[in-house]
Structure formats: C-alpha cells, structure tokens
Amino acid sequence: MDKNEILNSDYDVRVSVAENPSTSVxxxxxxxxxxxxxxxxxxxxxxxxxVxxxxxxSKDSDYIVRCLVARNPNxxxxxxxxxxxxxxxxxxxxxxxxxxxxxxxxxxxANDINWYVRVSVAENPSTPVxxxxxxxxxxDWEVRAKVAExxxxxxxxxxxxxxxxxxxxxxxxxxxxxxxxGVLRxxxxxxxxRVRMSVAHNPATSIxxxxxxxxxxxxxxxxxxxGK
Numbered sequence: 698m699d700k701n702e703i704l705n706s707d708y709d710v711r712v713s714v715a716e717n718p719s720t721s722v723x724x725x726x727x728x729x730x731x732x733x734x735x736x737x738x739x740x741x742x743x744x745x746x747x748v749x750x751x752x753x754x755s756k757d758s759d760y761i762v763r764c765l766v767a768r769n770p771n772x773x774x775x776x777x778x779x780x781x782x783x784x785x786x787x788x789x790x791x792x793x794x795x796x797x798x799x800x801x802x803x804x805x806x807a808n809d810i811n812w813y814v815r816v817s818v819a820e821n822p823s824t825p826v827x828x829x830x831x832x833x834x835x836x837d838w839e840v841r842a843k844v845a846e847x848x849x850x851x852x853x854x855x856x857x858x859x860x861x862x863x864x865x866x867x868x869x870x871x872x873x874x875x876x877x878x879g880v881l882r883x884x885x886x887x888x889x890x891r892v893r894m895s896v897a898h899n900p901a902t903s904i905x906x907x908x909x910x911x912x913x914x915x916x917x918x919x920x921x922x923x924g925k
Contacts (some may be wrong), residue, residue: 700724708733715739726750734759741765752776760785767791778802786811793817804828812837819843830854838863845869852877864889871895882906890915897922 700719704727714720715728716739730891733758740746741754742765745755753886755766755776760783767780768774768791780792781802786809792798793806794817807828808816810837818824819832820843833844833854838861844850845858846869858869864887870876871884872895885896886907891912896902897910898921913919 700727704728708736711736712739715743718744720745722747729754734762738762738765742769744769744771746771748773755780760788763788764791767795770795772797774799781806786814788815790817796821796823798823800825800828807832812840815840816843822848822849824849825896826851833858838866842866842869845873848873848875850875857879859884864892868892869893872899874899874901876901878903878906883913885910890918894918894921 700723703710703724709906711728711731712735714724715736720743722745725743725746727812728736731737732804737754737757738761741762746769748753748771750765751769751772753821754762757763763780763783764787767777767788774797777792777798778797780788783789789806789809793814800823802820803821803824806814809815815832815835816839819840826849829844829850829874832840841858841861842865845855845866850873853869855873855876858866859876861867867884867887871881871892878886879900881896881902884892887893893913894917895909897907897918907922911922
C-alpha cells in the first residue's frame with residue numbers, strides 16, 4: 698500500500714501501520730495528524746517517530762497521546778521537562794518513568810502530590826541516590842516498595858527498608874542484590890514466605906543461607922531455589 702492508500706484506509710489498518718516499527722517516517726508523520734486520538738497515540742509511541750513530530754504531539758489535546766509521548770525513548774529532555782508539569786497526573790507518571798528525564802526534574806517529581814507519580818520516580822533507573830533515600834521515607838508503601846526494588850538503592854537504605862512493617866517492602870529489599878549479607882540472613886527467617894522466597898532467589902545470598910532455606914517449611918520457597 699502507498700501512503701495515500703494507508704491514510705484513507707480503515708481504522709484497523711491505520712492502527713497496525715501506526716504501531717509498526719518498520720513504518721516509514723513520512724507515513725508516521727501523517728498518522729500523527731490523524732483525526733482519531735487512538736491512531737495518534739500509537740504513532741506517538743512508535744520508536745521511529747521524528748523528534749519534531751513528538752514535540753508537536755506532546756501538546757495534543759488528548760492526555761493519552763501525551764502519555765505515550767512521555768514514554769517514548771526518543772522524546773527529547775526539553776519536551777519531557779514540559780510533560781512533567783502536565784495537569785494530568787497520569788502524563789506526569791509516564792514522564793517520571795522515562796530514563797531520559799533530567800535528574801533535576803526527577804527530584805521535583807519525587808515531591809508530586811500523586812503517589813503514582815512518586816512510584817514512577819522510585820522505579821526509574823536514572824533516579825539519583827539522594828532522591829531514592831528521601832523516597833524511602835515516603836508515607837505510601839508502594840513508593841517505598843519500588844525504592845527497595847531499585848538497583849541503585851544503597852545498602853544503608855535497604856537495611857532500613859528491610860525492617861518495614863510492610864511485607865511487600867521487605868520482599869523487594871530481600872530480592873535486591875545490594876542488600877547486605879547480614880540483612881539477607883535475617884530476612885531468610887522472615888514470617889512471610891514471599892520474603893524468604895526473595896532471599897532464596899537473590900544472587901547475593903550466601904551459600905550457607907541457601908542451605909538453610911532449602912529446608913524451608915514452605916515448598917514455594919524451595920521451588921524458587923530450584924528454579925534459580
């Protein structure tokens with residue numbers, strides 16, 4: 698099909714073309730102007746989309762289109778910075794997930810009123826240690842759980858998170874390779890089997906702790922070791 702045939706085709710064809718990573722830039726540029734927001738949203742997340750078109754789509758009237766621009770790895774940092782100020786929290790959430798988001802903006806988003814946005818900052822691999830350290834004190838356990846899971850979270854912060862009253866936070870700390878060996882040893886005795894299972898699957902867990910876990914009363918813990 699040539700460009701005109703695609704642009705004048707039915708809805709399903711336009712969706713398929715908009716999401717296809719092999720679609721030419723000139724066709725994607727036209728689909729980014731489609732009357733249907735759903736088509737524009739697929740075009741917005743296409744990895745071949747031109748930067749200047751992404752910039753235009755970041756101003757789209759539909760928030761879902763803006764969300765997918767925020768998620769696109771090719772979206773320039775200046776555009777991401779603007780999307781981080783969007784009135785729709787879900788757009789800010791997607792922007793906060795993008796590894797290309799400037800560190801200074803991530804620091805600001807870490808104070809967002811919406812906990813979903815803070816969760817995204819906590820799981821972003823580009824979030825700096827000082828921001829993760831502050832988010833580890835967040836009032837929302839989902840935020841703290843993502844900090845416990847982040848590969849950049851330092852050992853001293855993980856030690857504190859391992860003492861959390863929330864089992865999901867402890868489970869994530871138990872699975873983090875940065876968690877100190879002594880803390881993993883204690884978590885291997887946790888009352889929650891999911892925490893012990895995370896210790897069993899952690900590549901940093903010592904052999905002697907693994908031997909003890911191989912005798913665990915819960916078969917799910919032992920089976921996790923078998924699949925290690």
